[in-house]
Amino acid sequence: MHDVDAGYGAVRVLHHVSIEVREGETVALLGTNGNGKSTLIKCIMGIVRPEAGEIFLETDGTRVDLTKRPTEEIVGLGIAMVPEGRRLFPKLTVQENLLLGAYRPQARGDIARNLAFCFEAFPVLRARRKQLAGSMSGGEQQMLAVARALMSSPRILLVDEPSVGLAPILVNRVIGKIKELKERHHLTVLMAEQNFNQATKIADRGYIIVHGKIEFEGHSTQELREHELVKKYYLGV
Amino acid sequence: MVAGLLLGGFYAAVSLGVSLIFGLLDIANIAQPAFVILGSYAAYVMNRSFGLDAILTGLLFTPVFYVLGAVVYRLYYESFERRGEESLRGLVFFFGVLFIIEVSLSLKYGVDYRLVEAAYIGKSIDLGGVGIAFRLLVPCLVGLAMTLALHLFLSRTFYGRAVMAVSQDRLALRLMGADPVRIKTIAFGVGIAAASLAGALLITIAPVVPSTDRDYIGRMFAITVLGGMGSIAGTLVAAVILGVAESLMSTFFGPSWSLAVSFGILLVALAVRPAGLLGR
Ligand SMILES: Nc1ncnc2c1ncn2[C@@H]1O[C@H](COP(=O)(O)OP(=O)(O)OP(=O)(O)O)[C@@H](O)[C@H]1O
Ligand SMILES: [Mg+2]
Numbered sequence: 001m002h003d004v005d006a007g008y009g010a011v012r013v014l015h016h017v018s019i020e021v022r023e024g025e026t027v028a029l030l031g032t033n034g035n036g037k038s039t040l041i042k043c044i045m046g047i048v049r050p051e052a053g054e055i056f057l058e059t060d061g062t063r064v065d066l067t068k069r070p071t072e073e074i075v076g077l078g079i080a081m082v083p084e085g086r087r088l089f090p091k092l093t094v095q096e097n098l099l100l101g102a103y104r105p106q107a108r109g110d111i112a113r114n115l116a117f118c119f120e121a122f123p124v125l126r127a128r129r130k131q132l133a134g135s136m137s138g139g140e141q142q143m144l145a146v147a148r149a150l151m152s153s154p155r156i157l158l159v160d161e162p163s164v165g166l167a168p169i170l171v172n173r174v175i176g177k178i179k180e181l182k183e184r185h186h187l188t189v190l191m192a193e194q195n196f197n198q199a200t201k202i203a204d205r206g207y208i209i210v211h212g213k214i215e216f217e218g219h220s221t222q223e224l225r226e227h228e229l230v231k232k233y234y235l236g237v
Numbered sequence: 238m239v240a241g242l243l244l245g246g247f248y249a250a251v252s253l254g255v256s257l258i259f260g261l262l263d264i265a266n267i268a269q270p271a272f273v274i275l276g277s278y279a280a281y282v283m284n285r286s287f288g289l290d291a292i293l294t295g296l297l298f299t300p301v302f303y304v305l306g307a308v309v310y311r312l313y314y315e316s317f318e319r320r321g322e323e324s325l326r327g328l329v330f331f332f333g334v335l336f337i338i339e340v341s342l343s344l345k346y347g348v349d350y351r352l353v354e355a356a357y358i359g360k361s362i363d364l365g366g367v368g369i370a371f372r373l374l375v376p377c378l379v380g381l382a383m384t385l386a387l388h389l390f391l392s393r394t395f396y397g398r399a400v401m402a403v404s405q406d407r408l409a410l411r412l413m414g415a416d417p418v419r420i421k422t423i424a425f426g427v428g429i430a431a432a433s434l435a436g437a438l439l440i441t442i443a444p445v446v447p448s449t450d451r452d453y454i455g456r457m458f459a460i461t462v463l464g465g466m467g468s469i470a471g472t473l474v475a476a477v478i479l480g481v482a483e484s485l486m487s488t489f490f491g492p493s494w495s496l497a498v499s500f501g502i503l504l505v506a507l508a509v510r511p512a513g514l515l516g517r
Pocket of ligand 1: 011013031032033034035036037038039040084194
């Protein structure tokens with residue numbers, strides 16, 4: 001993503017934002033409420049269209065411009081998103097939600113394997129697979145949202161605040177599973193988080209976004225930890 | 238009683254399109270009964286001109302109706318839905334479609350009752366002392382097959398599951414990699430294709446005039462809501478309940494009671510179960 005400006009109508013939220021996520025990396029996007037984390041992720045998915053700048057995906061030497069593609073095509077390229085607020089289909093069962101996650105043609109052959117992985121990672125989903133998603137607890141819904149995104153066999157996973165509404169032990173579980181996937185399937189992850197400690201558990205490096213500008217790029221979690229913005233906002237120093 | 242059960246299978250066939258388009262897509266397509274009558278006339282014309290069986294015609298015409306449905310949905314989408322003006326103006330649009338179909342049929346074929354001929358119409362089979370007319374049995378069986386087919390489409394295919402999801406969260410569906418407009422186009426096409434067969438069943442059971450759609454519009458929506466919006470199994474159950482209730486009422490009190498029965502049952506059921514019999 002290079003030099004992106006974006007916003008909603010007259011309100012500009014992102015200013016000259018440039019970030020890069022390389023294959024196999026896990027990158028954290030850190031920022032407190034209202035600083036533009038979700039907007040940035042929505043730009044990548046084509047949900048919010050940038051006013052300026054470029055966003056592209058480079059695989060095997062070919063470069064695809066994401067700013068001109070509809071969301072469903074971007075998903076088709078192998079980019080999955082766990083949206084803020086989960087956005088499950090409340091009147092469909094857990095299993096139906098998961099199978100919809102595998103809608104992308106490239107994922108359909110992997111359904112059995114991916115389903116087994118999701119059920120092993122989150123056993124509660126197996127037990128509740130006939131239950132309507134809307135009647136699950138908030139934490140269970142968050143697990144389902146992550147699992148549903150994984151059903152699409154993504155190469156790149158964008159996660160908007162996976163820790164919201166989850167008990168610490170479950171946050172660890174979700175984060176641990178993402179880490180496992182990343183190692184096993186070479187998954188590339190961009191994770192928006194307010195929770196610095198959670199994010200740095202799996203991130204290789206990260207960006208700090210303040211008022212829609214990238215204020216700092218940390219090349220390691222150590223560098224992030226030592227930065228004054230992190231100390232000020234997250235560590236209460 | 239038996240006649241009522243058979244009628245139920247047929248009512249299910251007639252209501253499937255509404256269950257799909259109104260129940261699952263949230264589109265108030267009040268023109269659906271007119272498409273059913275259009276299906277009846279297609280069957281009539283093919284039967285009359287080529288001696289083709291009505292139900293076979295209904296089946297052969299499903300692709301034509303599918304395309305017709307897809308075109309009508311695109312028109313509706315471009316003119317209303319895309320601009321977020323679907324509710325009231327959309328209703329006017331579908332009322333217009335209903336009117337156009339009904340008037341065109343009246344102009345072309347007049348207002349005389351039309352019927353089809355087939356070897357089995359008029360015959361019946363004796364099952365343990367109860368005579369079952371093929372005229373009712375065949376439509377019932379076809380209706381059951383259609384219900385099963387639609388149920389399998391929705392629950393077993395990727396398109397089907399996307400159809401069930403599309404009115405719940407369009408953006409989330411796009412995040413699954415599906416284009417909501419395409420999904421709705423497919424679903425609308427399937428709903429109208431069902432009308433082709435349903436129309437053929439209708440004219441097999443009884444003669445049809447262009448205004449026969451008015452006898453069915455209330456019944457179709459009553460069955461959809463009673464069964465539970467978008468539930469295919471619920472549609473079948475509700476259709477059978479209504480079929481039985483109507484045929485009992487008309488045996489004892491005369492046929493003019495039948496629509497009152499539909500809505501009476503609907504009101505009582507909704508008071509007890511607001512989501513309908515099998516609604517989620
Ligand atoms: N649909 C919208 N229309 C107008 N303004 C919006 C819209 N969505 C977000 N904004 C504004 O954009 C800014 C950034 O919002 P964004 O959701 O990207 O922040 P965030 O970093 O994800 O915050 P949070 O941690 O609370 O989720 C906020 O000031 C917000 O009010
Ligand atoms: Mg956010």
